[in-house]
Amino acid sequence: MNKYEKGMELLNERFGKGKDNVIALATIALEKSLEGNPQPRVRDVDAMYEDGAFYVVTHAKSNKILQIEANPEVSISANFEDFFSSGVAVNLGWALDPKNEKLRSKLRTVFSDWYDFANDESDKNCCFLAIYLKSGTLRIDHGVEFYRFDFENKTAQ
Template sequence: MTMYEEGIKLVDETFGNGKDNIISLGTIARENSSDGKPRPVVRSVDAYYEEGVFYVVTHGKSNKMLQISENPEVSVSGCMEMFTASGIGENLGWVLSPQNAEIRNKLRTSFAEWYDMANNEQDENCCILAIHLTKGTLNVNHWEKLYHLDFINKTTMTNGGIF
């Protein structure tokens, strides 16, 4: 098993298998800071993970979605798992759109305890955010082993990753 395969297996075990994950999601604000520089924004979201993508049910007019529409580059971190990654955010559209049926069912199952209370599927702005991971670092046992993962090329990065 390659280092990449080993790292992906650990990411899958940590976040996959239908788990409801709390992750931090970082975006870039639509307005710059007072000195004219881009301003990062971070928040915690519930996410479902599968094959290099985190999925989040959200509102299409939320700040995060408006920010992603202007700049789809995002960052995520596993709140308790020492995993940090960069990715591309994509609005998959209304949760009830036919093309979202399969992932919607997975999200409803994963988030079953609170899904209906938190989401109004009749609102066409109730959408699915897909966060396609591009590169990341999984830190096992506080620096015992690092996996620098290139999700695009499906390999490890020799020059380090995301810290």
């Protein structure tokens, strides 16, 4: 097993297998600062991890989706897990769209404690957000070991 495969195994152990994860999701605001600079925005979201991507249930008119539509480059941090990554976020569309049936089933299971309370699937703006990871770092034991991932090329150093 090479380092990338071992690292992916560790990510799956920490975040996969049907776990509800809290991650910090950073986007770039639509408006610039008074100095004219891009402004980062960060918020915690519940996410399911699978095969190098995180999935979130959200609303198509939320600030995060509007910001992602303008600039799909995002960063995430998995709270207290020493994992930091950047990637591309994509609005996968309405939760009840037939193309989302398999993902919907997984998300409803992972988020079963609160899914129906927090989401109105009859609203066509109830959508799924995919965060496809491009690069990232996983620290083990506070930096005793590092995995620096290139998810696109499936390598780790």
